[in-house]
Amino acid sequence: MDFADLFTRSAREMAPLAQRRGLQVLFDYRGPLLRVESDEAALHQSVHRLCEAAIALVHDGFLFLSAQTTLHEAGLGDVAVSVAAAGARADDSRIGELLRSLGMTERRLAAQPGQGEEPGVATGVCPSTGAVVSFAADRTNGVLFALDLTLPASPMQEQDPPPDAAGARAWLVSDAPGHWESLVRRLQRLGWATSTFASGQQASRQLAALKPGMARPTLVIAAPSGNAFEGLDELRMRLPPGTQFVLATEPEPSVAPPAGVETIPWPFSPGELLALTRRAEDAHAAFSGLTMPAPLTFGDRPHALVVDDNSVNLLVASGLLQAAGFEVATACSGSEAIERCREQAPRLVLMDIHMPDMDGLEATRRLRALQREGALPHFAIVAATADTVGVGEASCRQAGMDGFLSKPLTLEAIQCELARVLRGNRKSLAA
Known part of the structure; x- marks a missing residue:
């Protein structure tokens, strides 16, 4: 079975349902094309149930469908499917009800003082394939379902190199x-x-x-x-x-x-x-x-780094920045963000504020210090936070940030703020 075709077919079947919920569908596939040995109907159903669940929990936003494949020499392939949705999210009770219907065990997270618990993470096993299924939610507008499988696999093309349009x-x-x-x-x-x-x-x-x-x-x-x-x-x-x-x-x-x-x-x-x-x-x-005007190639795509300790926020922010024309890398902490910037300086960093290990303000101060020393080139840093009261725009600017975005993020807000921060470089925001 051609896994890429199966995944594409699922996306096509889900797109009309997503669009009726006001969700714009973004689709991606990375990795080699694999022929996998699996029950096709069961795998199809496994992907479907997660797409349907994500669509049921969010409306008026985005649905991100992505697959990543890896082929091992032992004749096995890893298949990772991510289904994320960002937009107006269902309430906590609806999320809990749906997770129970999927047979997933939920671990709720502590919210802000006096606000009780919030949806957090959940795990389960897909009844169709026996694959591990994971769920995560953020506090505002995002949900993420992930499906991970290891299956007997072989490449769809044994020797032919992938085609290259070579600038066509x-x-x-x-x-x-x-x-x-x-x-x-x-x-x-x-x-x-x-x-x-x-x-x-x-x-x-x-x-x-x-x-x-x-x-x-x-x-x-x-x-x-x-x-x-x-x-x-x-x-x-x-x-x-x-x-x-x-x-x-x-x-x-x-x-x-x-x-x-x-x-x-x-x-x-x-x-x-x-x-x-x-x-x-x-x-x-x-x-x-x-x-x-000159067409854009992959090398023209500006690079952005998204920094957030929440997996849902990482995927949603990455998807929105990709929709704004960026190629995106991610980091889960302030210290990891500094390492990523040392490896490859981005055009833009979208920085969460509240993170363990090192928060976004301290990470920004250290990045700016490295830039003053000449160890890093200058790049824009924009705050992305749901805490607009405890940490305001003034604190972010004092730390050296160029811009400020409030969560939940929207594509329109990102485009407007980045157009201001990156003014004078229209190509960086071109699709």
């Missing part, structure tokens, strides 16, 4: 660009240089403005919505022969696509992206020259 241009057209970000990141990992457009008309104007010798797109992906295919026919007519033109559709689209247009249900599977990239490898002539 991929244009993505949608009036909801936030939905593209996880796809942008995945394409860039495969060597694509990406540009995003809000409409077919905008992309057509850009194409018409390109001078001879400037590179045209080798791949165009469009997601019709609102006025469906408005402007896309004109764009298709302007594209060079051989350009791959793909419509990202719902699993069961309500509008028939134009004749001769390839359709792929969203989100795209790893195998589908590899196939699109392999087709581009032969179109070398389309890779030369420049487009305007």
Whole structure:
């Protein structure tokens, strides 16, 4: 069984349910494509029940679906599935009720003085696969379910190297660009240089403005919505022969696509992206020259470090920063944050305040001291805290922070604050 295809199929089936709850779906897959030996129906059900649970607990926010695979020489593969949701969260009693229905044992956490206990962490065993299932919640707006399995596995491709688009241009057209970000990141990992457009008309104007010798797109992906295919026919007519033109559709689209247009249900599977990239490898002539504005590659993505001792907050903040155009690393404490910055200086640090070992204020002071000594380059540090009373913005600025965000985090708040903090470097916030 192709695990990547199974995981993608689950995401496609869950996307309509998430969207009805007002959740924007972000999808990612990292690691080798594995053929795993497992009961396909049981594994499918295992992923489904966690997605359904996360969607039931949150609305008006984001659903992050991610999988990480690792292949061992002993013929075994590790599969880690994370299902996180951020938004308006269900109350504590509803969370407890759902966890009990999943057969999970909950360990509640102490809240602020006088506030009783709060949902914390829970563990259990999936009845379908026998896999370990974990749950965590933060105090405000996030929940996380994790599924970890070790299965007999082999690589889907024995010897073929992964394809590399080598800078070929991929244009993505949608009036909801936030939905593209996880796809942008995945394409860039495969060597694509990406540009995003809000409409077919905008992309057509850009194409018409390109001078001879400037590179045209080798791949165009469009997601019709609102006025469906408005402007896309004109764009298709302007594209060079051989350009791959793909419509990202719902699993069961309500509008028939134009004749001769390839359709792929969203989100795209790893195998589908590899196939699109392999087709581009032969179109070398389309890779030369420049487009305007210059498309972004994976190397252009700015790096950010998220620091938080709560696993839910880490995953949610990472997902939101990825949606804002960053490649993200994480740290669970202030001391670990300093180590990560020494290993690779980020463009931005999103710093929690209350952490054991070393809090965010002290970590910021030490990072600024290292920068004054010349041991680290300058980068922005932005506070992210739910304690806006005990630790205010003034204390954060005194410690050397550049900005301040209140939890629960939202994509809009992150984009606005980072636009202010990183003013003058628009490329750092580009998708």
